[in-house]
Structures are given as structure tokens and as C-alpha cells.
Amino acid sequence: MDRQQLFEDVVSQLAIGVCIVDSGYNLVYWNNFFADRLQMPMADVEGKSLLELFPDQATFLKRKLQSVFVLKNASFSYWEQRPVVFQFKSSRPITGEECQMYQNVEIYPIFNTDNAVDRVCITVYDMTVTASYHQQLTRLTQQLEAEKQQQQVLINKLEEAHNQLLQSEKMAAIGQLAAGVAHEINNPVGFIFSNLQSLQDYLSRMLKYVDLLSKIVDKVPQPTLHQLKADYVQRNQLAMVLADCPDLLNESLDGAERVMAIVKSLKEFSHVDSKEWSAADITSGIESTLRVINNELKYKAEVVRHYAADLPALYCQPMQLNQVFMNLLVNAAQAMDSFGRIEIDVAFDEQKMVVKIRDSGKGIAPEHMKRIFEPFFTTKPVGQGTGLGLSLSYTIIRRHKGSINVESTPGVGTCFIIELPRRSELEVQQDEASLAAASQHGVL
């Protein structure tokens, strides 16, 4: 066998498609790769137009071939951009199923002795194996990405649940403490108050009696007795004592009343972790919160209220909202460098209630603004802040389908704005039911 014959035999059996066309796109040669797949031996197709043999790809092939004839440069078509040029079959490596052959096609100019290009060679590489692995890899990557995202959602849920647990443990501890203190103080302050009331009554009777006796003594014509009385009154400063007694009792009654109000607030606060929904008056929640944290506030700021008249009740979780007010008010107090001012606005319209808590504290640095609602974000020294107050407040307000926003100017102050939609009991129940359903189905 001569070398040419040997060479032709090898080319005809290559696992690569080889096809040669002339400048009129007519076939000069194709190897078995083409012939076997199309069931058309070389002898039957010689001289036929390649474009007529592959009418579906005629436009594309013509453009490619033209460019090689004109530019005398090779031209390529890769499976990733154009998966199929010649409609051949191939089998997938993984499933074994027959499918279209993904292919790389390369077209080279063939130069004649005059250095002109009057023929071109088209080679076709079967890329189905690579394409199949590539597609499988893409699918797996997408699957992995989706799983990663699901895991991230779960991690976020877990973190949120963990944080809420921490915060509700803290609140439950406050609640227990409040309940204990309230219980211990309730009885003694109760009898102090009622005894003071009786004392007030007795005192007024005794004062009348002393007055009567004094008048009787004055009427008795005995100067020594008058002198005795005057000495006694002066020595014991009785005029001042008698005048002061009612004031002292009134002040004590006032004090006992204040203690009773604090005990009442503490009792209310002992349910801080309650998630019960009911129609409640927002301002009385704010007031009882203010009483409980009065000690934190009174040396830090003056509290100014602007409550709209005729505020309607809001169907809400009152104890949870009290936690929000407490967090915001304590933060406001902690932001004061010197004695300042905390203003509380409560307003409403048809759709919503708006609570604003504005302080004249040091403000929030712009770089912290985005982070303050993150769990565990705190700028306070270790042991003073856990960084959970605002994140919990955010969760509570979101549960009420409301919003919480902040405006702050460093050195001037901060204002937290809470908007709560005025939902009916039915709307709340529906929202809560769909929330429960969503969390059961793993959406939340």
C-alpha cells in the first residue's frame, strides 16, 4: 500500500468528521464519519452541494465557508454557542440515550500551489460526552446553590429563634422579678395606705378635739392655766405640729399611692413574655412602661408626652409592644451624655397608629445606622448591652405587620418611628393563621 492510500484509509476511518468542499460549496470528499451517519457513501455525494445536503444549516454554513474562502483564515463553531451544526446522533455517556450530537466544527482553508484557496476542509468533533458532563455539572451546581440557599434560610431562622429565646428568657426573668417584687410589696403597701386613710380621718377628729379643748381652756378664768397652756404650746412647737400633721399625712398618702401604681405596673409587667392578642390602649402601655423604668429615666431626661386625643384601642400584643417601648426608652436614656429630653408622640389616622420616640441623645453614627437592628450589634460596653433590644423590637413590630424606622443626627438626637396598621381582630387572626401555615410548610 502506498503512502497516499495509507493516508486516505486512516482519514476515512477517523473518529472525527472530515469533509472537503470547493468554492461552489460542492463536495470533494467526506470520510466515513459523514458517510456512515448519513448512509451516503462518498461516491453518491461527490459533486453535490453541501448546502443542499444540509438545508437547515445552509445559511450558517454558507456564511462560515464564505468567510474562510475570502479571509483565508480558519473559522470555528463551538458547541457551547451553537450545539448542533450537522444533525447527527450520538449517545449520552451517562444515560446511554440517543441524542443529538453536540459538536465543535472547524473550517480550514486549503491552499493550492498559487497560494489561493479553492477548497476548504471541514472537521467535526463529537463533543456530546463533554457537553453531557458539563450539563450534569451545571445542574449539580445549581442544585447545590439552591440547597445552600435553603440552608442559609434555615440558619437565619435558627439564629432568629435562638435570639428570641435569649431575649424572651431575659424578659421572663424580668417578669419573674417584677412579679416577685410586686407580690412582696403589694400587701404591706396596701395596709399602709388603708391605715394612712384611717389616720387621716382620726387626725381630723383629734385636731377638732384639741381645738375645742383649747377654746374651753381659754374660757376658764384662770391665768395660771392660760400660762401653762401657752408654755406647753411653745415648748412643743404645737402650732407648727398641728399645722404640719395634715400635710405629712397627705404626702404619705400620695407616696403610698405612687408605690401602689408602681406595683400595679410591675404586676402588668410580670406578663412581659405574654404573646396574647387583645384590644389595648397604647398610651397606657407606654405609661406603665415609663413607671417601671422610671429609675432609669428620671436622672437622664425629662419625658414629654404628645398623645393625640381620642386615641382608639389597637388590636395587638400589648405586652410585646411594651417590650418595644421599653427597649426604645431605655436606649434613649442610655444615649444621653447630659440631662436631656425624651419626647413621645402617639398619633393615628384611618389606617394606622404612629408612635415616635425622639431623644436629644448623642445620636447614631452613620456607619452604624444599617446595623442597629442586627442581633448582637451593640456599641455599649461588655455587660451593659447584649445588642438584642432593637432586633427583638423589629421582630415584634413585623409580627404586627408594622414598620420601625430611625432618623438620627449625631450630636443632636435620634427618633424611632413605629407605624402599626389598625387591623381588626379578624384580620389579625387571618394573618396569624397564614403565618402559622407558612411556617409549617417551611416557607418561614
Ligand SMILES: Nc1ncnc2c1ncn2[C@@H]1O[C@H](COP(=O)(O)OP(=O)(O)OP(=O)(O)O)[C@@H](O)[C@H]1O
Ligand atoms: N436612641 C439611640 N441613640 C443612640 N444610639 C442608639 C439608640 N438606640 C439604639 N442605639 C444604638 O444601637 C445599638 C443597638 O441597640 P439595641 O437596643 O439593639 O442593643 P443595646 O442597647 O446595645 O443592648 P440591649 O438593648 O440588648 O441591652 C446600641 O448599642 C446603640 O449603639
Ligand SMILES: [Mg+2]
Ligand atoms: Mg437596647
